Amino acid sequence: MTISEVEATRTAAVYLTGTSAGLSYPTAGIKDVDISRIYAHDSHAPEFAFEPASNLHLTSSYLDCSGHVAEQQGTTCVFLYDIGDSVIANNVFVNLNDTGSPDETAIDVEGRSNNLRISGNYFGGNAGAGIELLQLAGRPGDYSTNTVIDSNTFYGNGDAAGSQHGQIAVANDPSVTPSGGTISNNVYASSSPWGFISNIGGSPDLSNITQTNNAGVSTIYDSAYQFSNTQGSNGWREQSYNAGADWADLPTHDATLNRWEGSGGAFVGNFELQPGSGSDQWVSRTWIAPRSGSITIRGQVFEDGTTGDGVHVLIEQNGTAKWPTDPDYLSYRSISPADRNGYAADVDLTVNAGDILRFLVWAGATNTGDITSWTPSITYS
Numbered sequence: 001m002t003i004s005e006v007e008a009t010r011t012a013a014v015y016l017t018g019t020s021a022g023l024s025y026p027t028a029g030i031k032d033v034d035i036s037r038i039y040a041h042d043s044h045a046p047e048f049a050f051e052p053a054s055n056l057h058l059t060s061s062y063l064d065c066s067g068h069v070a071e072q073q074g075t076t077c078v079f080l081y082d083i084g085d086s087v088i089a090n091n092v093f094v095n096l097n098d099t100g101s102p103d104e105t106a107i108d109v110e111g112r113s114n115n116l117r118i119s120g121n122y123f124g125g126n127a128g129a130g131i132e133l134l135q136l137a138g139r140p141g142d143y144s145t146n147t148v149i150d151s152n153t154f155y156g157n158g159d160a161a162g163s164q165h166g167q168i169a170v171a172n173d174p175s176v177t178p179s180g181g182t183i184s185n186n187v188y189a190s191s192s193p194w195g196f197i198s199n200i201g202g203s204p205d206l207s208n209i210t211q212t213n214n215a216g217v218s219t220i221y222d223s224a225y226q227f228s229n230t231q232g233s234n235g236w237r238e239q240s241y242n243a244g245a246d247w248a249d250l251p252t253h254d255a256t257l258n259r260w261e262g263s264g265g266a267f268v269g270n271f272e273l274q275p276g277s278g279s280d281q282w283v284s285r286t287w288i289a290p291r292s293g294s295i296t297i298r299g300q301v302f303e304d305g306t307t308g309d310g311v312h313v314l315i316e317q318n319g320t321a322k323w324p325t326d327p328d329y330l331s332y333r334s335i336s337p338a339d340r341n342g343y344a345a346d347v348d349l350t351v352n353a354g355d356i357l358r359f360l361v362w363a364g365a366t367n368t369g370d371i372t373s374w375t376p377s378i379t380y381s
Contacts, residue, residue, distance in 0.1 A: 001033045008047065010067075013040035015049045016056075036060045036304055036373075037271070042067040046075075052082035052112075057340055059089050060271035060304055060373045062224070065096035065106060065126065074103035076132070082112040087341060089119045089300050090271055090375045092224050096126040104128030104163040109147070111139055117148040119344065120300030120375060122225045124155040128163035129198060137173035144172070147181040147209075151298045151344045153377040154188035155220050158198060166198030170206065177205040183214060185346050187296055187379045190216030215296060217379035223285055223359075224375035227270035229253045231260075237286040238268035239358075240276065247284065247358075265367055272304055273372050275311065275363040282362040287378055289351040297323075297349065297357075299376035302342025303335050308369030310336040315347060315376075316358045323347040332360075337369055345376065 003014055016030045033056045040047040041064035048063070050056060058078075065077035077096050078088075093106035104127035109116065111134055123130030130152070135144040154167035167188045172178060188196050196214055197206075226234040231249045238250045238260035250260035250268060259269030264276030266283050275283050289295070301313050314332035315323035321331040323345055335342055351357070357378070363370045 003033070003035045003038070005037045008038070008040045009042050012043055012045055012049070013038055013047045016053055017049060017051050031055050033057070038062070040064070044069045046079045047077055049079040050083055051079065053086060054084040056083065056086035058087070058091065060091065062092045062270070064094055068097055068099055070099040070101040072101065075099050075101045076103055076105050076108035078107045079110060080108065080113065080116070081110040083116055084114040086115070087117045087119070088121065089117070089302070090121065090224070090373045092122045093130065094122070094124045094126065094225070096128065098127040098160040098163070100162065102162065103132060104160055105132040105169065106130050106157070108132045108134070110134055111136065111142045111144070113147060114143065114145045119148070119151050120298070121152045122222045122375070122377065123152065123157055123167065124225060126157045127160035129158040129165065129169035130154050130167050132164050132169045133171070135172040135176050135178060137175045142176055144178040145180055147178065149183045150185045151300055151346055152186045153220060153222055153298060153379070154186065156189060156192070158192070158194050164198065164200055165194040167192065167196050169198045169200050170204045171200035172204045174205060177208060179208055181208070182210040182212070184210065184212040185298060185344065186214045187217050187220070187298055187377065188214070189220065190218060215381060217296060217381050219380040221287065221378040222375070223377065224270050227258070229255065235288045235290055237288070239284045239286045240266045241282040241284070247286070271373055271375055273361045273374060274370055275361050275367050277363070277367045282360055284358040284360050285374065285376065287357045289353055289355040289357070292352045294381045295349050295351055296379045296381060297345070297347050297376055299345045299374060300342055301335065301345045301372065301374040302340060303337045304371045304373040308337050309364035309366065310334055311370045311372050312362050313345070313372065313374070314360050315345060316360060317349060317351070318356055322349060335372070345374070
C-alpha cells in the first residue's frame, strides 16, 4: 500500500486499523505500507493511527498537531499499537496543544512494539513529550523489544502541566521491562526544565536500553522545520551545481509543492532532494554558519523512491568532505533505491562564522526515481 502527496485538514490523515486476534509478534493485519509527503494539520483527533502494522515506512511528512481536543483516555498526534519492523523517519511533529487531558505527546508507542525505528525527525512545541514509550503489566502479552530512537531533534516539548514531560517519556511496570533497543545520537534543547528522558509514575527499568551520545544543545537549525520560500532564511539555501559552473541558488520556488526547482528535474524541498539528470548535476541543502563554535549534525538519509540507479551523498565543509568518516568508504556513500533505511549522517564539527556546509546529492546515469529524503539538523553545543 502506498499513500503519498496528501493534505488532510480538520480530519484524521491516515488510520490503518485491524485486529491482532490476540497474537504475539509478528503482527497480523496490515503490512508493507509506504506513507510519505503528507501534510496534516488542524485535526481534532490523532492524525495518524496504526494498529496493527508491520513493515510500515512513514517518511518525509509534516504533522502540525495543533487543534486536538481533549480525550479522556489521552491525546496524541500519532498512535501506534502492535507494530513491528517499521520505520518513522525524516518527519516534523509539532504543536500538539495543551488540551488538559493525559499524554499530549507527538508519538505514542502505546504497546506491543518490535523492531521500531524512529530516526531523523524533528519534535517541537508539543505540550507533552515528543515520544512516549509504554509497556504495562496490566495488558497481557505486552512487549517492547528492539526499539531504536536515534538522530532526532527535540525542542520545547513536554512542558504542559499534566502532560508526559521531557522529550521522551517512558513507563513500564517492573514485570515487563523493555528488551533491547537504543536511544542514541539525539539532540535536545538544554533549556528544557524536564531534561531529556522523563519517567512516568516512577522509575522505569531502562537497563536493557543502550543510551549513548544524547546531547543538550543551545541553538537548533532544522532544515525541514525551517524550510522557507526565501533563500537564506535561518542560514539555509537550496542550491545546484552543473559541471563547469559554480554553486548557485535554485531559481524558482514552487509554492504548491513547497520546493525550490532548477533545470533537468533538480529540486530541493523541505524533506526531499532530487538531482538533475546526469551525474554532473548535483543538488545541495546548504547552510552558512552564523558564528564560530562546535556544532552537531544529525539526520538520516535514504531514498524515498523505489526505482532508478541510486544516488551518492556526502557532507562538505568549505569544499572538503566531512562525512562519511568511515575509512572503509570513499568520500561519499551510495544509496540504492531498494534501501529504505539508508544511513545516519551524524558528525560533529568545529566551524567559523561564514563556513559553508553542503549536504550533497547526485545521481548515477539518470535521475529517474532518485528522490532522496534528507532533513539534517544542525545545533550549537
